[in-house]
Amino acid sequence: MRKYVCALLVSLGMFWIGTGEMRGQALPHPHSPGGATWPPQVVWPPQRIGTAETRGQSAPEMIVFNGKILTMNNDDFTTNIGTVAQAMAIRGDKILAVGTNAQIRAQAGPNTKQIDLGGRTVMPGLIVVHDHPYDWGDSNPYSLKRVLKDDIVVHRYVRGNPAEQEKAFPGVLQEAVSKAKPGEWIHIVFSLGERYEYPSDPKWGPDILSRISRDTLNQMTPNNPVLLQNVMTGTMTNEVALAEARKIYPFPNLTGGGGTRANTEGLEQAHRWFFHEIVMRDHYKELRELQRLELSWMAGYGVTAFSGSAFTPSHIKVYSDLDRSGQMAVRSQWGWNWRESDLFNDDYVVNFAAWMTDMGSDYFFFGGARGGENTGRSCSSLPIRADYDPKPTGGPSVRSLNVCAWTPGSPNHRLLWNFIRNGGAFRTTHSLGDRDVDYLLEIIERASAEGGITLEEIRAKRHSFDHLEFNPRPDQIPIIKKFGMAPGGSTMHFWENAPSRAAAYGPESAQQMMPKMSLVRAEIKSGFEIDRAFPTTQLTPIWALWETIMNRRAWDGKAYAPNQGLSRELAMKVATTWGSWYLKKEDALGSLEPGKLADFIVLDRDWLTIPLDDIPNIRVFMAVVGGKTKHLVPSLARQWGMQSTGAQVEDGAAGQW
Numbered sequence: 001m002r003k004y005v006c007a008l009l010v011s012l013g014m015f016w017i018g019t020g021e022m023r024g025q026a027l028p029h030p031h032s033p034g035g036a037t038w039p040p041q042v043v044w045p046p047q048r049i050g051t052a053e054t055r056g057q058s059a060p061e062m063i064v065f066n067g068k069i070l071t072m073n074n075d076d077f078t079t080n081i082g083t084v085a086q087a088m089a090i091r092g093d094k095i096l097a098v099g100t101n102a103q104i105r106a107q108a109g110p111n112t113k114q115i116d117l118g119g120r121t122v123m124p125g126l127i128v129v130h131d132h133p134y135d136w137g138d139s140n141p142y143s144l145k146r147v148l149k150d151d152i153v154v155h156r157y158v159r160g161n162p163a164e165q166e167k168a169f170p171g172v173l174q175e176a177v178s179k180a181k182p183g184e185w186i187h188i189v190f191s192l193g194e195r196y197e198y199p200s201d202p203k204w205g206p207d208i209l210s211r212i213s214r215d216t217l218n219q220m221t222p223n224n225p226v227l228l229q230n231v232m233t234g235t236m237t238n239e240v241a242l243a244e245a246r247k248i249y250p251f252p253n254l255t256g257g258g259g260t261r262a263n264t265e266g267l268e269q270a271h272r273w274f275f276h277e278i279v280m281r282d283h284y285k286e287l288r289e290l291q292r293l294e295l296s297w298m299a300g301y302g303v304t305a306f307s308g309s310a311f312t313p314s315h316i317k318v319y320s321d322l323d324r325s326g327q328m329a330v331r332s333q334w335g336w337n338w339r340e341s342d343l344f345n346d347d348y349v350v351n352f353a354a355w356m357t358d359m360g361s362d363y364f365f366f367g368g369a370r371g372g373e374n375t376g377r378s379c380s381s382l383p384i385r386a387d388y389d390p391k392p393t394g395g396p397s398v399r400s401l402n403v404c405a406w407t408p409g410s411p412n413h414r415l416l417w418n419f420i421r422n423g424g425a426f427r428t429t430h431s432l433g434d435r436d437v438d439y440l441l442e443i444i445e446r447a448s449a450e451g452g453i454t455l456e457e458i459r460a461k462r463h464s465f466d467h468l469e470f471n472p473r474p475d476q477i478p479i480i481k482k483f484g485m486a487p488g489g490s491t492m493h494f495w496e497n498a499p500s501r502a503a504a505y506g507p508e509s510a511q512q513m514m515p516k517m518s519l520v521r522a523e524i525k526s527g528f529e530i531d532r533a534f535p536t537t538q539l540t541p542i543w544a545l546w547e548t549i550m551n552r553r554a555w556d557g558k559a560y561a562p563n564q565g566l567s568r569e570l571a572m573k574v575a576t577t578w579g580s581w582y583l584k585k586e587d588a589l590g591s592l593e594p595g596k597l598a599d600f601i602v603l604d605r606d607w608l609t610i611p612l613d614d615i616p617n618i619r620v621f622m623a624v625v626g627g628k629t630k631h632l633v634p635s636l637a638r639q640w641g642m643q644s645t646g647a648q649v650e651d652g653a654a655g656q657w
Helices: 052-057 101-105 141-147 162-179 214-220 239-248 271-279 284-300 313-324 347-356 395-401 411-421 434-450 455-461 474-482 491-505 507-512 516-521 541-550 568-575 577-582 612-617 634-640
Strands: 008-010 013-015 062-065 068-070 087-091 094-099 113-116 121-124 126-128 154-158 186-190 226-230 235-237 260-262 268-270 303-310 331-336 364-369 430-433 464-470 600-603 620-625 628-632
Touching: 062 101, 087 101, 094 101, 126 541, 126 568, 126 577, 141 154, 141 186, 141 284, 154 162, 162 186, 162 214, 226 239, 226 271, 235 239, 239 271, 271 313, 284 303, 284 313, 284 620, 284 628, 303 313, 303 577, 313 331, 313 364, 347 364, 347 411, 395 491, 411 434, 430 434, 434 455, 434 464, 434 474, 464 491, 474 516, 491 507, 491 541, 516 568, 541 568, 541 612, 568 577, 620 634
Parallel strands: 062 113, 068 121, 126 303, 154 186, 186 226, 303 331, 331 364, 430 464
Antiparallel strands: 008 013, 062 087, 087 094, 121 600, 226 235, 260 268, 600 620, 620 628
16 A cells, blocks of 8 residues: 655644545547546545634635646556546645535635636646747747837747748838837748648758858948847847857857857857847846746646756856846746856866756756757667658758767767766757767766765766657667656657658657657656747647647658557646656646645646547646746636736737637
């Protein structure tokens, strides 16, 4: 008998909650409705103790009742999601109790806000283990339009496919120049499609930045610095902008991450630092507001926590500021991703980064580092087929598997070795190909041994590796389990690149692309990544989870290695409780249990019982983080006598709900 005991001291009372053992059955077919163990029969029976007066003093601040609350308090590798309750009580930032309507509502005090869910489904907030909302905030047309007025930065957003954007661009630029004062920044963002189809599907041809002549750009903008970017990480500048950048960062090759376009004199600029550190250098208030709104946008999609690299100095400053002022709508684990080739050769910095691991607040905390640069490069052990034709499937993406990031003897290998040897945690880092995973595993084993780090201590660090674009191989999985590592899994990398990978390396290679079911069978918890901006597209986290982790489909509509797909229940675990394990926050996040942080979302339909093809249509009515409402659509706000809130609502994106 497994017991869950949680003691909550409240003024003069105590609650104790116990559950019986709830073990799942054998894994059913990945798409079996409801799963083998649905519905669970057990609910928590909270007991109430104390007088009416003491109960009023210790009463919940919020109660949600008459719902279907999916607690996700079973994090094993079966389809059993655990307890399904009717009601939940919250006080402060934590969950006080979970149980039946009668049990929970009996705890209400005179000032308790009681919300009738009307049978709606509640689940823990989604946890995304690799994303960059700090990057996406500067490509969100809603936020940019609201914050960047023409007297601050002249911003324009260009829609349409690459050919349409190319045709429209000269007029857009000319209009922007006419509105800009001499020396004022011009910032133009280009769409990559509703679901990033333009860079994926070769029928659209070259991307927009490849179609623009830098000479023409310079001729049209002699008096204004210009930054062009797409909604991902591609950038281009004119010479005036480069001159401004060199005043601030005079050294070459500062990328602060991937997504660069080469410019003159060896300077490469990525919008990850160019927009934040150069364009917005004198507009901190506006930069901060853009990032506040972007986190609010994430909450509107049901995301309540994420992990991602901090690519720039302003990233840490802005998020720290939002955290201190209580304005972060979403929790963030961050990883060091700035000038490692310069800074991580110094043992003082390396040991400082290792010491900082897991430090911070509940909203902004340090997770680790990548220990080197240019880690988006990776290599595969598989040979490219002799008859491979790249044209039909967007083949150039296979180039990313031809150059290794952690080759023995390379600067990256030495940097990461030193970081691991000194006790660092490897985190928030791309690992695309299986051969690079070989190098990574070897570094973890041998550098840890050199540093006197035991296997138990290695497992406690919970080294992660992200994307799983072409890994792990079956023989690597036992080693990953041995080291207690936390894999990610990028839905959008799979969606964009599976066709070209399968064409280049053979259809059977799809078994090595984000092999989620293989990890489940090995009892390895893996997380859920998006790694793309979604406010500007039809892409939502739930759609990405459904399309790639459940259905294993790519942009061409085909399923690749569908046997690696997960059931709806296991997909929920990937996006909630297993994500908390990746963050090393399983004691506080990922499930709805007494004592844990009150992070939950209210859905417009039942994840467990609706037809599978209806899952991508799920919308988030409400998102609560730490007991505070971060997103609430107008229809429910009116019904519950509350104020609608959240950037999506304020910008009209959720007005129809």
